[in-house]
Amino acid sequence: MFEGIKNKFIKLFKSSTSGTEIIRRDEVENTIRNILLEADVDYDTAQIITERLDRRIIKSGRKIEMDLVKEYLKETITEILNEIPPALDILNAPKKPYVILFLGINGTGKTTTISKIASYLRKNGKRVVLAAADTFRAGAIEQISALGSDIGVNVIKHTAGSDPSSVAFDAIEHAKARDIDYVLVDSAGRMQTNKNLIDEMRKIKRVAKPDLTVMVLDSMIGQDAYNQAEVFMNEIKFDAVILTKLDTDARGGAVLTIVHQLKKPVLFLGTGQGFDDLIKFDPKWYIGKIIP
Numbered sequence: 572m573f574e575g576i577k578n579k580f581i582k583l584f585k586s587s588t589s590g591t592e593i594i595r596r597d598e599v600e601n602t603i604r605n606i607l608l609e610a611d612v613d614y615d616t617a618q619i620i621t622e623r624l625d626r627r628i629i630k631s632g633r634k635i636e637m638d639l640v641k642e643y644l645k646e647t648i649t650e651i652l653n654e655i656p657p658a659l660d661i662l663n664a665p666k667k668p669y670v671i672l673f674l675g676i677n678g679t680g681k682t683t684t685i686s687k688i689a690s691y692l693r694k695n696g697k698r699v700v701l702a703a704a705d706t707f708r709a710g711a712i713e714q715i716s717a718l719g720s721d722i723g724v725n726v727i728k729h730t731a732g733s734d735p736s737s738v739a740f741d742a743i744e745h746a747k748a749r750d751i752d753y754v755l756v757d758s759a760g761r762m763q764t765n766k767n768l769i770d771e772m773r774k775i776k777r778v779a780k781p782d783l784t785v786m787v788l789d790s791m792i793g794q795d796a797y798n799q800a801e802v803f804m805n806e807i808k809f810d811a812v813i814l815t816k817l818d819t820d821a822r823g824g825a826v827l828t829i830v831h832q833l834k835k836p837v838l839f840l841g842t843g844q845g846f847d848d849l850i851k852f853d854p855k856w857y858i859g860k861i862i863p
């Protein structure tokens with residue numbers, strides 16, 4: 572995980588334990604900015620980080636010890652990651668049933684993430700129903716049905732090609748009638764055209780009136796994840812994000828870009844294909860991984 576950025580920081584700070592290596596201030600800025608850019612952090616975010624870092628080290632004169640640079644860099648990144656509103660603790664949902672709609676383009680991990688969250692909620696004694704509202708992709712209904720039966724939660728489904736909004740609506744009615752705590756609504760990541768996809772998502776949102784709309788983004792695609800999110804944000808709006816596939820994200824910069832650019836709460840991070848490969852977002856955890 573994050574080998575790209577991690578190894579560069581390890582190399583940069585390798586002699587910092589002795590505390591003797593000294594670096595010129597102007598060199599620090601370029602070096603750190605390049606490492607961030609190579610990790611696929613977008614230019615804007617990389618620039619903000621280096622500027623704020625420079626503001627910290629400016630007090631140290633023209634030259635600075637590497638271990639101090641490391642400390643200041645950690646401080647700077649912590650500051651950036653703490654600028655987003657905290658994510659809701661979904662175990663303490665303010666309403667019943669609590670309806671969560673998952674959006675995102677195809678393959679980002681929506682259905683897998685829904686199964687992880689369903690499993691997490693179940694383990695915490697919550698009652699959950701899934702809405703198989705991806706009626707477009709062949710095999711999508713079967714996929715979520717199989718996951719639902721593995722976890723032991725009901726899946727509300729209609730036939731392939733049917734109206735996704737009415738699946739979501741039925742799942743919510745089902746939940747209301749049976750005192751179920753959560754409705755997790757899956758959605759398609761691809762339709763005939765992007766416009767159809769956006770229109771369909773708008774309709775699901777209008778009909779299901781989700782309490783929380785979550786954008787699922789694939790961290791492996793780095794900055795493009797942010798571009799995708801921007802389109803959905805402008806067209807549909809969402810409340811929080813989940814970043815998936817961190818376990819296979821070799822570069823490591825997507826987290827920083829998404830957090831800094833979107834300023835949305837990060838509900839969870841996906842760290843593998845299993846039901847338990849889901850962690851809460853914790854700036855300390857991330858920084859520990861990229862700057863060991």
Ligand SMILES: Nc1nc2c(ncn2[C@@H]2O[C@H](COP(=O)(O)OP(=O)(O)OP(=O)(O)O)[C@@H](O)[C@H]2O)c(=O)[nH]1
Nearest residue numbers: 677678679680681682683760815816841842843844
């Ligand atoms: N390594 C890894 N793989 C993941 C993670 N999350 C999802 N995947 C994999 O990504 C692939 C796509 O996941 P899905 O959950 O089907 O993605 P989706 O967004 O529902 O895709 P569509 O239904 O086509 O829109 C699957 O092979 C998942 O196992 C993760 O955190 N780590």
Ligand SMILES: [Mg+2]
Nearest residue numbers: 681682705711
């Ligand atoms: Mg899916």
